[in-house]
Amino acid sequence: MQIYRRGKHKIFIGMSPGVGKTYRMLEEGHRLRAEGIDVVIGLLETHNRAETKAKAIGLEQVARKQITWQDTTLTEMDVPAILHRQPQLVLVDELAHTNIPSSEHEKRYQDVEQILVAGIDVYSTVNIQHLESLNDTVAQLTGIVVRERIPDRILETADEVVVVDVTPETLQERLRDGKIYAPEKIDSSLNNFFQRRNLAALRELALREVADNIEDTQQSKGDALVPATCNIHERVLVCISTYPNTVQLLRRGARVANYMHARFYVLYVNEPDRFLTKAESLHIATCERLCQEFGGEFIQVREYNIIKAIAQTAQQYRITQIVMGESQKSRWQIFWKGSLTQQILRLLKNVDIHIISTSRSADEERVKS
Template sequence: MIRSTHRRGRHKVFIGMAPGVGKTCRMLQEGKEMLREGTDVVVGLLETHGRLETARQAEGLEQIPRKRMRYQDVDLEEMDVGAVLARRPQLVLVDELAHTNVPGSEREKRWQDVEMLLLSGLDVYSTLNIQHLESLNDLVAELTGVVVRERIPNRVLELADEVVLVDVTPETLQERLKEGKVYAPEKVGQALANFFQRRHLVALRELSLREVADRVENDILPSLTPLRERVMVCLANYHTSKRLLRRAARLAAAMDAPLLALTVQDPNRFLSREESLILEECRQLCDDVGGTFLREESAEILPTIARVAQEKRITQIVLGQTMRSRFKALFRRPLSERLQHQLRSLSIDLHLISEGLPVQPSHDTAP
């Protein structure tokens, strides 16, 4: 474990939908601005890919020499983290955060090198394309047909102190390609026919915009109405729970919303083998439909649902509606009505889905 007496450095990430939108230039421009204001700035690693505009933006900035490494009889270069730490600037500019280091390097990934710099108290500016986020890997492959090999954990972006979206229209990016500002001329045709098709860029741009919008909503607007829908389904230990989860997944897909599956279990009540199996099947199904499964231990079921809904900024709750005897209906308000009372101060829609009779007798404790 790395321990340091320094404060953790601040991390600013410049993110965009694809190569060529201007992330590196924006990072260099802001680095030079900080230099003019008196901050000690160095370039830890810069990838120009032969782009003259990028190289010009780096003029006037000190660049730390790279570490040369030999791999399979080929000389390669990586960021020299030791040299950066020895130089000890206030701010380090590091390009291509998702890069995989040469085998034999101290750390496998460049984001791990950046983490080392941050733990040592250095501030870091870095760049990232949206398709390199781990959670979006399958979606990007589905949208573009390209499987992205270099990925970073979502927590790297979540822990960043600031995320800046560098954005251009798909048409502008395609023009940059044709003008040779992104790739060498011989690669332009293939790029436009594959990854840089307009429909791919539109989808990637939407992912980028949504990622930054979600971050703004979570970090800056905790008390305001959510900017997008979020669906939560409350699951019990019934065989009908999987049907309920599928219904909620269809609702979330129709709303283009994230899905959270919540089960609240009374810690004083022992689950049978069958009930435990049902919960595990629900967990697996939730993963299959792209949702997040959350289990809370509490004897206070409805307050727990309300608390989680508020914390996760839920806008839609899906709840199973089981048939009850006339005797129970006379003397006890429906669970849905009591939940609505708990949610009275929140702007949340409640969806009641008929489940029929539960297989297990209801204890009215685990929605």
């Protein structure tokens, strides 16, 4: 019995229609065909764009399946025909598309999964706003609720994700030149979805999502070529203690994380033999609640050696920025033993440390170094 390997999936993702995802996919299809790979187009949406139509010439297209629904004949990708044809690579446009109700699968990404299971490689395209976990974020940024979505796992399990990127200004210029939509749609598009602020926000989401995807893939595979301390995404760790003024520190760290669009963590190191008073316990509980309100992750470690605990946590969570309060030691103690900051810097070579003054009011907080 012949056993098929699962096909490999490469996704071209962009911030919006018109960035060139389909064109880029077709370019790669031509390149691979020239190298002797058997490439077919499974589904292509040109939207009457002349450049896209021209780029498809020379690539075999599998005819679409005709489906009658509500007395209307429509077309969808013909998955059985693709499986029968057995190409090495199939190009599939608009991964988030919803199929006609009488189709075998509800969504096009499910069609793609069936093709991958058959051992056929797939190149596909999608826009960042179609990712399920970003649906609320996109609605808040643009005021538009995206109906067609794909599960995050589709992006996470892809063998390769390529961001096709242009500036918002370039995209608006393409729109004005009639390269994206028909002339009658240009003005309304510029005044709605294609506003510069919308495009800038979506572009940042796309770039950040792909950066996360690359970093997570490297981490899961233990990529020897990329150091464990090499991070694409910023991660902020706030080190708190039982001193009441560390609540200010936590808030300041949350602002730093927000400015950097970074993941946010709060660490409390609890010495195993130390008994916390009721006030101290309430303080730690308050810090944990605040951390969660800021969308962060609260970490509590039992360890005698505070420096060791901070260093190990920073390495485990791939921290890039550490936020700490001023040392409570006297200058004499610092002279003989060194400050906590100096000791951590010796252990963590690729981490920035922010020392925040918490001895004054929140309005008087300042970064010391």
